[in-house]
Amino acid sequence: MPGIDITRLAQEKGSPVIILVEPQMAENIGTTARAMANFGMARLRLVAPRDGWPNGRAYPAASGANKILDEVELFATLDDAIADLTLAYAATARMHGQVKPVVGPREAVTAMRPRIAGGETVGVIFGRERNGLLAEEVALADAILTYPVNPDFSSLNLAQAVLVLGYEWFTQAHDAALPFAMMERSKPAAKAQFAAFYAMLERELDRVDFFRPAEKRDSMVVNLRNIIQRMNPSRQDLATLHGAISGIAEGARGPARSGSLDKDGAETLRSMLERAATDKSGATAPVRGIARLLRRNPTEAERLLWEAMMKDRRFAGRGFRRAVPIGPHVVDIVSFDLRLVIDFEPLTQSEAAAASRAEKRQWLAERGYQVVILPAREVEADLAAALDRLAEIVPRGEG
Known part of the structure; x- marks a missing residue:
């Protein structure tokens, strides 16, 4: 990067010398320099590079580590390149039949750190890309450096091998911490x-009849609270969740307050009603689909009465459910325990709709259901009176 001395850390604390023996490609020299710069190493020596030195093809591969390439030390033989070293490691994936200490990168760095800090020159020798170091070259080193890699595929790219060593060097020599951490939570x-x-949350879940069966509501509430508690949300986390759920709930209630679906929903519902009207065999899949749509999109009267019933002890434990299929019909509210159906009379309806509703009521009555008709207008005008009327009827359905 312009204006930054990439070798500053190496100059301040020293670093091992990286020695490449007869490197074959200038691009590999460049990527090696880049790896060295990443981890605070600066001294690069080349022994008889195949294509000579300097070589312009190395610089693009170095990705800005030009200073290391500019200061490369060039040698004709490995003996010359290691002449001033007091400790040398030979990086190789093979033992070469030699009795020498064998260390990994962590152990090697641990040993070389105090010696470099004491002013000694320590180096690591890397071999050719194609076949690595020769046995006689390994013999010049004090110890063998090797990496724990997949035994079925142990070949490392030259720059990769230097990078692994560099990482270990930087983390130990510079007590390196991660460059950034998770942002502080609220x-x-x-x-x-x-x-x-x-x-x-519980209010909105009650609104969509989530807690079923009713007798398990308390345990479901406890489970939900424990789920949230285990998340350990921050103040901002909880505010975001609160807003998201409120937004979903408001969006779901929006069209329902007028008792209508949006365009797509209305078309879907109309299609399902037409299909269901031709099937008198029972609770078909279309009828169940209609029930789901109606449950999610109550009219204002349905919403008001249902919410009030869920809070009124007079109706607790009576098994009331909303928008449920019974045979070929969907009823507004039903208690199967009481054989009681609450049917809302819409504010307006066509003659065909009125006839269909009358047919549904007759069908239910023939099967032993008591049908209570509640005009939507009366529910919206005086909810308390509607509840009292129902409370008077409910006991007569017991037994």
């Missing part, structure tokens, strides 16, 4: 914020 959420979130 402050932990207070219990009051948790309580507000749980209240909103």
Whole structure:
């Protein structure tokens, strides 16, 4: 990078000398220089490079580590290149039949650090790309440096081998820490914020009849709270979750307040109704699909009454469910335990719709269901009166 001395760390704390014996490609010399610069090493020596030196093809591969290439030391023989070293390692994947200490990169760096700090010159010898170091070249070293790699594929690219050593050197010699860490989270959420979130979440789940069967509601609430608690959300995390769930809930309720679906939903519902109308055999797949759509898109009267019933102890434990298929029909609210159906009379409806609704009520009555008709207008105008009326009817359905 312009204006930055990439060899500064090596000058301040020293570094091992990297020696490449008869490197065959200038590009590999360049990538080796790049690997050295990555990890604070600066001294590169070349022994009889095949294509001579300097070589312009090395510089693009160095990706800016030009200073290391500019200061390369060139030697005719390996003996000359290691003449001033007090400790030399031969990097090789083979033992070469020689009795020498064998170390990995971590152990090698641990040994060379104090000696480099004491002013000694320590080097690591790397061989040719094609066949590595010769036995007589390994014999010149004090120890063998090798890497724990896949025994079925132990060949490393020259720059890769230098990179592994460089990583170990940098982490030890410079007490290197990661260059950045996870951004600091916002402050932990207070219990009051948790309580507000749980209240909103449970309210919205009640709205869509999530807690079923009703007798398991308490245990389901506990499980949900424990899931959130284990996440250990921060103040911002909880605020984001709160906003996201509220946004979904508001979006779902938006069209339902007018008792209508959006264009696509209305077309889907109309298609399913037409298909279901021709099938009198029972709760067909289309009818179940209609029930799901109606459950997710209640009219304003349905929403108001259902929410109120779920909070009213007079209706607790009576098994009420919303938008449920019974045979070829979908009923607004039903208690199978009480054989009781609540059917809303829409604010407006066509003659055909009125006839279809009357047919449904007759069909239900013939099968032993008590059908309570609640005009939507009355529910919206006086919800308490509608609840009281239902409460008077419900006991008569018991037994």
